[in-house]
């Protein structure tokens with residue numbers, strides 16, 4: 062039954078000719094990863110993750126000495142132009158404070174980027190410390206499918222999984238790819254982020270997983286972005302984690318459910334929930350590749366090492382074709398030493414698996430969630446939109 066959403070989205074009936082009960086081989090068309098190639102990074106990652114960034118080791122202050130600790134971190138910032146700030150900070154008069162602040166604010170961006178990095182940037186070296194290639198403009202496709210299924214996964218919460226799924230999906234659609242986004246998180250944030258109220262929906266991914274008669278086409282919604290479709294979810298999905306336990310081949314449930322639509326799309330992005338439970342295992346079993354968004358923060362780095370181990374287990378036991386597509390640094394702030402250090406560690410551990418494209422921290426992303434649309438349409442010429450377009454080009458060039 063067609064359902065309509067506030068954004069004018071409509072549920073799409075099965076339009077294309079699909080043979081009932083047709084299945085797509087779980088590894089069909091997938092590139093099988095070279096065994097061991099991904100193991101090396103995992104081991105290295107474990108070692109690297111065990112080391113705390115230098116700034117952490119110096120900053121272990123009791124609460125009251127926090128300002129002093131901050132000063133230590135600032136000193137460690139290479140070539141930070143501090144001399145002029147010192148007198149300003151000492152200034153006793155209250156009136157002088159705003160002036161001092163203004164000066165600090167102006168100098169911050171230049172002062173916190175090491176001159177070596179600035180030279181590197183001039184030579185084409187990106188924030189990951191590697192020369193950034195120019196990714197070609199993706200060629201338009203004449204026909205679509207079969208889809209490459211990518212799980213956007215990290216068991217740590219709030220690292221940018223949903224934001225990356227929406228915006229990478231929208232950017233890929235701009236380049237003419239047919240993209241299906243799968244909301245695989247009972248929070249339903251992906252659906253909300255596309256302007257849909259998932260609580261008002263009669264059928265969602267939960268029905269798709271649990272009811273044999275429901276097909277992906279039955280719950281599919283189109284979005285305002287041409288070429289971008291959605292399988293929505295809501296809190297009902299949380300029950301699936303328990304209900305699936307009694308199913309035969311429970312880990313393959315999502316793979317089976319996507320089989321009827323995967324030939325219609327070029328890319329399917331599955332937005333995972335922040336856990337390594339059965340739903341996430343399903344996403345990793347259905348996927349050809351995993352994109353790991355990771356905040357540029359120390360604890361996030363440790364989580365990535367753990368996730369890589371899980372991916373290896375899934376590859377060994379359930380999905381031999383599963384590849385680590387790439388690690389995406391999100392919420393990056395080049396002005397903080399900590400962010401730069403963590404990014405350097407991620408590149409040290411995972412090398413070329415780290416996307417050259419880095420997503421900067423900007424308030425435009427939370428704004429897009431409120432607006433219920435991707436940044437590529439909400440703020441089309443913003444840095445954030447540009448970054449996800451670059452990521453789309455990089456992904457297609459891999």
Ligand SMILES: Nc1ncnc2c1ncn2[C@@H]1O[C@H](COP(=O)(O)OP(=O)(O)OP(=O)(O)O)[C@@H](O)[C@H]1O
Nearest residue numbers: 218219220221222223224335392421422423426427
């Ligand atoms: N690059 C960014 N800069 C600033 N804020 C961001 C950025 N990316 C995401 N955010 C914001 O951070 C919050 C968490 O992002 P998001 O929901 O994408 O993370 P998540 O990993 O999907 O979270 P969860 O684990 O809860 O599903 C959101 O409010 C989002 O708007």
Ligand SMILES: [Mg+2]
Nearest residue numbers: 222223246250
């Ligand atoms: Mg999310």
